Amino acid sequence: MDGRPVLVSTQHEDATADLVITELNRRRVPVLRLDPGRDFPASAILAARLGSDGWSGRLTVGERSVDLGAVRALYHRRPNIYTADDDTQEARFAAQENRRGLGGVLGALPACLYLSHPQAIARAEYKPAQLAAAHRVGFTVPATLITSDPLEAKAFAAEQPTVYKPLHAAAYDVDGEPAGIWAAPVQPGELDETVGHCAHLFQALVPKSCDVRAVVVDDRVFCARITAPLGVVDWRAEYRNLRYEAVECPEQIRGSLLAFLAAFGLRFGAFDFAVTADGTWWFLECNPNGQWAWLEAAAGLPITAAIAELLQNGEPSRDC
Known part of the structure; x- marks a missing residue:
């Protein structure tokens, strides 16, 4: 070659x-x-x-x-x-x-x-580290509890509307078929001793009007508004019923996105936000190796070209 x-x-x-x-x-x-x-x-x-x-x-x-x-x-x-x-x-x-x-x-x-560097990606996949970093760089983050204590979980869910989220998007089969574990609302009465079987992540439910996925390639930010049917908590469960629209990224959010990537030594991140009626972007998570290809066609975002250009012309990476 x-x-x-x-x-x-x-x-x-x-x-x-x-x-x-x-x-x-x-x-x-x-x-x-x-x-x-x-x-x-x-x-x-x-x-x-x-x-x-x-x-x-x-x-x-x-x-x-x-x-x-x-x-x-x-x-x-x-x-x-x-x-x-x-x-x-x-x-x-x-x-x-x-x-x-x-x-x-x-x-x-x-x-x-x-x-990005494999070691940087591995570090950034831990949601507790993500959420702490999100606070530090200025994102608005929902109240969050990680626990294996059923009583703590019940008390948290009694304080506000609450959702459960997996800490890692691992493969999961139901009746031999691959299935996703999506964020889902939970009530205090649903939380029993099974909470004690492993760590669980609970988070305050954001009363969102839409979602945004922000794909960051080095210092270039591409954002798409994702509108799901009314009442859908996790838009990934409703791919066939979503609407997409390219949107501008607020300058303050852009600064926090770049600071977040720099904190982990990343050159790429796929960020998910819940946006409320008052325009607040609530940080949910960052996938340091998240999917983006379907958004390129759906929202007209030139992400492929941005990645290829960086790989072709970019400077050597920051220390991982």
């Missing part, structure tokens, strides 16, 4: 990454795509040497190979985790060696822009 390549680390089937790769191809930027958790070491070969200028050597995937020292950017999308081939001690050991070997080298490339 001639020229400085972009590495795209994601699953083999990722329609969102496909859009960015197509745009990079249009710009004649070399791209090497891999899923480290699945491709290595079966179909990928790593040969990295440490020198005074950092890591150099080759990463080869199939018939394509790149010079690690020449990588201009790593687009860390949604790769599979490094998993053991079986349940033996040797396989588990090998999976961890792969994670720290290939993953460690990919996280320490010289003169490489990270969108």
Whole structure:
């Protein structure tokens, strides 16, 4: 591959990454795509040497190979985790060696822009850290309780209308079919001893008039108003009945968005806000690797071009 390549680390089937790769191809930027958790070491070969200028050597995937020292950017999308081939001690050991070997080298490339750095993404996925950072950068944040105490949960829900939210959007199956766990209202009488089985996040229900998703690519902010049917708490449960409209981001919100990303060392974030009738934007969460492709078409937001431009021309990343 001639020229400085972009590495795209994601699953083999990722329609969102496909859009960015197509745009990079249009710009004649070399791209090497891999899923480290699945491709290595079966179909990928790593040969990295440490020198005074950092890591150099080759990463080869199939018939394509790149010079690690020449990588201009790593687009860390949604790769599979490094998993053991079986349940033996040797396989588990090998999976961890792969994670720290290939993953460690990919996280320490010289003169490489990270969108975003894998370690920064991992830190930012913790909602307690997100909510604390949101307060610090000036966002308005709903009253929140994280607890495993049923009595605390009941008392909180008795104080104001309350919703339950999962702390992590992990895969969940119902009757063998994939399902989402959406934010949902809860009443004090529904909260029993099962609260004690794990940590739960409860939050004051925001009396919103609409939602906004703000997608931030480095210092560029793209916002879409999302209008759901009356009474819908979590718009993700009503994809077929949503209306979208591109909206301007208030300057104060924009400043807080950039400060939030800087606090975690991120170059990308998909933020969700509930907006009340008085125009207040209430911070709900930030997905440091959130989806955005459907918004581009629905609201006319040029996010693909912004990401490709950053990967093509951006400066090396801030320290993670």
